[in-house]
Amino acid sequence: MAALTTQPAQRLTVAASDFVRSLNGHQRATAVFDFGDVVARRGWHYVPRDHPGLTMVRMDADQRKTVHQLLAATLSPAAYAQAVMILALEDVLDEREGGRRGRRPTDAAVSVFGDPGFAVPWGWRLEGHHIAVNATVVDGTLTVTPLFLGANPSRVQHAGVDVVRPLAPEEDIARALLQALHPAQRKAAMVAPDAPADILTTNAVEVSPSAAPSGVAAGDLDGDAAALLARLLSVYAGRVAPVDPSLGDPTGVYFAWAGSADAGQPHYYRLEGPHLFVEYDNTQNDANHVHSVWRRPGDDFGRGLLARHRAAERGAAL
Secondary structure, eight states, X not given: OOOEESHHHHHHHHHHHHHHHHOOHHHHHHHEEOTTOHHHHHOOOOSSSOOSXXXXXXXXXXXXXXXXXXXXXXXXXXXXXXXXXXXXXHHHHHHHTTTTTOOOGGGXXXXXXXXXXXXXXXXXXXXXXXXXXXXXXXTTXXXXXXXXXXXXXXXXXXXXXXXXXXXXXXXXXXXXXXXXXXXXXXXXXXEESSOOSXXXXXXXXXXXXXXXXXXXXXXXOOHHHHHHHHHHXXXXXXXXXXXXXXXXXXXXXXXXXXXXXXXXXXXXXXXXXXXXXXXXEEOHHHHOXXXXXXXXXXTGXXXXXXXXXXXXXXXXXX
16 A cells, blocks of 8 residues: 555644644635545646645745645655755756746645644645645545656756756666666567657546556566666655555566667656556656656545545444
């Protein structure tokens, strides 16, 4: 089960309660939604847009600090560092664009769904350009999907050395996996000569397991390839802490690649299994613009947890 119990959920709930209490009336009306507003709760995106919720630029310093506490309680330390760098890269991108689009890290927005507490389900989202963290807490259990992290630029170098590269493990381990495959396995993994312009699912509300996943099956891998697949799964599973071991289970997982195998060239890959769906794409801006997403087919936005919660409520009412 892609979920976390006890301390992480408790820490997050306390931080969210503090955040909501800090809001004035206008801020609360902008930031807080009914948990039953399914359209708002599942209406996520990662493109530059007018993000629903309360933007960080409209918060005071203490409130922005609480948002970081929320983010740190939701993500692992490594993923929290990635998220902070992704937000900061908005200033770098704005400089590269000559300021014509007025990008700011504080354009990211926070939405809270329901009343953060331990008695009823609730959730929260941080959404901005290249980041979408969707968290749901049900009966003291936390699940965090869809979880999108991207970066533009994905790499900043000086004298040929990376200075900033927030999503390096997601790229490097996947490419090493591709290169470790036996020729027949690599042929199966390479599903298209060209990479798509973006992740294929974009901001879909739901993803469903494929009846016939494409790519090479985890069960066919051995040696270095099997170890690298396990490492790649752990990168995504490790975006939330503590890591739920089931998130890194390779059983039934397929690895598919499209585009060039060479570093610095447009490429895409997918990890697909009965209980996970990962997409990674780096094609835009001369392959210096990454999009990546971690999802749970049929279980995003806490659907599984909510179904069990409601079934227990019905049982208790009988």
